[in-house]
Amino acid sequence: MTRHPHPPAEPVTFEPEFVAGVREIFEERIVFNRVLGLQVTDIAAERVTARIAMRPELVGHFAYNRLHGGVISAALDAMGGLAVMAAIGARHLDEPVPQRLQRFAKLGTIDLRIDYLRPAIGEGFLLEAEVLRLGSRVASTRMAFSGTDGKLLATGAAAYIVS
Structure with missing residues (x-):
């Protein structure tokens, strides 16, 4: 994924409490993310990453053991939201x-x-x-879904209401 063309002048470092709070919201309080098995691997102001382990409950085509397209869609939507959370957190560093x-x-x-x-x-x-x-009021995002070998399997773009 291409980096944003105009990164912040100084990198943003989130407090451990903020990262832990975002993880709790994303992985625990949003119960559907738990059903999907989304696990955050990195939260930065400019990019977020996560992973999903394949499980039988996520199969969309039994003959090929292929992941259901709805899982991909829901996971990419969740990731776009997570990216917006990080960007909002970076924009308001002066707040508790x-x-x-x-x-x-x-x-x-x-x-x-x-x-x-x-x-x-x-x-x-x-x-x-x-x-x-x-x-x-609105945030625009770009998302990517890949295999563990790095091969791009799906992409997404989304808009989110933020106010």
């Missing part, structure tokens, strides 16, 4: 951690596009997302 975490309550998907490029067959999958633009 609990106040920044509360900002995610209004976050919601308003548009989602998924392009399925190859069958998702394997033991696990890697996901990443970045925010292309964070406005005062």
Whole structure:
């Protein structure tokens, strides 16, 4: 995935409490993410990453042991939201951690596009997302879904309401 053309002048370092809070919201409080098995691997202001392990409950085509397309779509949507969480957290570093975490309550998907490029067959999958633009009301994101070998299996683009 291409980096944003204009990264922040100084890299943002999140407090451990903020990262832990985002992980708790994303992996535990959003119960469907737990059903999907989404596990965050990195949270940075400019990019977030996660992984999913293949499980029988996620199979969409039994003859090929292929991941269900709905799992891919839902996971990419969740990753776009996670990227927006990180970008909002970076924008409001002057606020206390609990106040920044509360900002995610209004976050919601308003548009989602998924392009399925190859069958998702394997033991696990890697996901990443970045925010292309964070406005005062709407954020635009780009997401990628890959096999553990790095082969791109699906891409996504989404818009989220942030206020």
